[in-house]
Amino acid sequence: xxxxxxxxxxxxxxxxxxxxxxxxxxxxISSSNWWSWVRQPPGEGLEWIGQIYHNGTTTYxxxxxxxxxxxxxxxxxxxxxxxxxxxxxxxxxYYCAMLWFGEFFAYWGQGALVTVSS
Amino acid sequence: DIVLTQSPGTLSLSPGExxxxxxxxxxxxxxxxxxxxxxxxxxxxxxxxFGASSRATGIPDRFSGSGSGTDFTLTISRLEPEDFxxxxxxxxxxxxxxxxxxxxxxxx
Numbered sequence: 001x002x003x004x005x006x007x008x009x010x011x012x013x014x015x016x017x018x019x020x021x022x023x024x025x026x027x028x029i030s031s032s033n034w035w036s037w038v039r040q041p042p043g044e045g046l047e048w049i050g051q052i053y054h055n056g057t058t059t060y061x062x063x064x065x066x067x068x069x070x071x072x073x074x075x076x077x078x079x080x081x082x083x084x085x086x087x088x089x090x091x092x093x094y095y096c097a098m099l100w101f102g103e104f105f106a107y108w109g110q111g112a113l114v115t116v117s118s
Numbered sequence: 119d120i121v122l123t124q125s126p127g128t129l130s131l132s133p134g135e136x137x138x139x140x141x142x143x144x145x146x147x148x149x150x151x152x153x154x155x156x157x158x159x160x161x162x163x164x165x166x167x168f169g170a171s172s173r174a175t176g177i178p179d180r181f182s183g184s185g186s187g188t189d190f191t192l193t194i195s196r197l198e199p200e201d202f203x204x205x206x207x208x209x210x211x212x213x214x215x216x217x218x219x220x221x222x223x224x225x226x
Contacts, residue, residue, distance in 0.1 A: 046163065046206060048215040061214045095162055103210045104153040106174070108162035 002026040004096050004109035012090075012116050018083040022096030022109060029072065030054040033106075034099040035079045037070065039092040040111075047092075051099055052079055086116045120145055120209050124218035130226040137194040139221045141207035146187050151211040154183055154192045157220075158203045166205075167192065197223070 008020035022035070029035065036051040050060035052070045060068055064083070072079045083090060093111040100106040121144040131137055141152070150170035155163035165174040167183035170190055180195040194201055202225050207218040 045219045046208075046217040048217070059213060063214075100168070103151065104165060104168045104208065105155070105163070106165055108164070111162050 122218035
């Protein structure tokens with residue numbers, strides 16, 4: 001079955017860069033689906049960050065576009081996100097997810113809590 | 119951006135009762151490109167409904183979605199103990215994809 005798993009540091013210093021990787025199994029990362037990141041601050045709702053297709057085409061949320069980069073590594077069936085110039089407001093659980101044909105979030109990783117603090 | 123407003127914020131019901139959750143969009147969601155998710159504490163969201171009314175694989179038929187344009191509804195016909203959770207709607211009609219703020223269904 002389709003599985004996604006986030007990995008990366010759980011603590012990032014203010015003004016630093018938050019980096020996460022999502023490992024995909026059970027489906028080809030080169031399929032006709034898109035791959036996405038969503039975040040959820042503690043006790044709050046969900047925010048779409050951006051998405052990538054296996055050919056490297058990306059779409060970002062304008063609210064984060066200036067600070068985020070999403071990339072794909074087909075050889076390792078992974079995709080990654082970097083968010084720079086982080087502040088405490090970027091503290092959240094970060095989920096990777098598979099977008100069914102780029103539309104809705106069909107499968108989710110378990111989530112990774114990233115705290116921004118000195 | 120399309121803003122999705124969910125109501126009520128919290129719904130207090132007993133097992134076996136019917137739950138009706140609303141999601142209203144700030145502009146028309148074309149082709150009913152709206153999904154619903156369930157999230158339990160400490161877990162990732164789970165897809166329930168896509169295309170406003172199509173159940174995802176493995177979702178019980180007590181969950182149903184309806185609506186079009188700017189008004190959408192998720193109905194749980196008879197609440198089971200495992201249904202008490204937070205529910206989110208999400209539109210994929212236009213970018214950026216946006217979510218509602220959530221409705222918590224709690225045990226009365």
